[in-house]
Amino acid sequence: MNANTMPRRALFILLPLLLAAAVSAQAQSTAKPTAAGKWLDKRGHAPIHGDAAAGQTKSEVCRACHGQDGNTPVPTFPNLGGQRADFLYWELIELKHGYRYQSPMTEQLAPLSDQDVRDLAAFFASQPLAHAHDASADPAAIELGERIFHSGDAQRGVPPCQGCHGTNADGIAQRPGWPILQGQHPAYLAARLRAYRDGDPPNSSNDFIMNGVARGLDDAAIDGLAAWLVSRGGTQHQ
Ligand code: HEC
Ligand code: HEC
Structure with a gap:
C-alpha cells in the first residue's frame, strides 16, 4: 500500500459512513421538536363568537409583529386582517397548546384565556383584508398558478x-374555519405550502387535507400559486 492508495481506500470505506452521517445530520437539523402525533380535531365545532372591540384592546401585544390592523410589513409573518374569525381562533388554539411547532406565538398566547382568544380572532377578522399587489412575477409563473388554483393538476393528483x-x-x-388566501403575503403562503408538501407533522385534522393537496406541488407550482395570488391584489373580497 503506498501513500496514494491509502487515503483513497480509506475514503471508499469512509464514504458510506460520511454520507450516512451527513444524512442523519440533515435529518436532525430539519427535524422539529415534535408533539409526537398530537393534532387538534377541528371537525364539527360550532361557529365562534368574540367581542371585536375587546379584542382590539387585547391586541396591543400582537402589533409589533402583525401590525395594528393585522396586516404586517414583514413578508414572512402572516397577515391576519379580514381572515375568517373561526380560522384565526382555531389556529390560535393550535399555537397556544403547542400543536404547531417552533413558533414565537406559543409564548405570546400562554397567558391568554379562551375568551381573549375569541375576542382577538373577532377583532382581526373585522379588519380590512391586505391590499398587497405585485404582478411583477414572470407571466408564465402567474399563469401556472392560476391554472392550478382553478383547475388543479390531474396528472399529479392536485385538486383545484x-x-x-x-x-x-x-x-x-x-366553511368558516377554512382560510381566505387572498391578501396573504406570498412568502408566507409559499412557506406554508412547502411545509405541507415536505410533510411537516400535521397540527390538526385540516392539515391532513393540505398535506394530501400539497404532495403533488413542485417548487414551480408553489411559486406560481403565490405569484398569482398576489398579482390580483387583495381587493376581490365578495
Ligand atoms: C414576536 C412576533 C409575534 C407576536 C408578538 C405575535 N405573533 Fe402571531 N405569528 C407570528 C409568526 C412568526 C407566525 C407564523 C407562525 C408559524 O409559522 O409557526 C404567527 C402566526 C399567527 C397566526 C396564524 C396565522 C395563519 O394564517 O396561520 C395567528 C392567528 C396569530 N399569529 C395571531 C397573533 C395574535 C392574536 C397575537 C397577539 C396575542 C400575535 N399573533 C402575536 C409572530 C408573532
Ligand atoms: C379539500 C379542501 C382543500 C383544498 C382542495 C385545498 N385546501 Fe388549502 N386548506 C384547506 C384547509 C381546511 C386549510 C386549513 C388548515 C388548518 O386549519 O390548519 C387549508 C390551509 C391552506 C393554507 C394555509 C393558510 C394559512 O394562513 O395558514 C394554504 C397556504 C393553502 N391551504 C393553500 C392551498 C392551495 C394553494 C391549494 C391548491 C393547490 C389548496 N390549498 C387546496 C383545505 C383545502
Missing part, C-alpha cells in the same frame, strides 16, 4: 384550490 378556498381565494361561506 378554489373548491375549498373560493373562486377568488376569499373563502367559501359554508
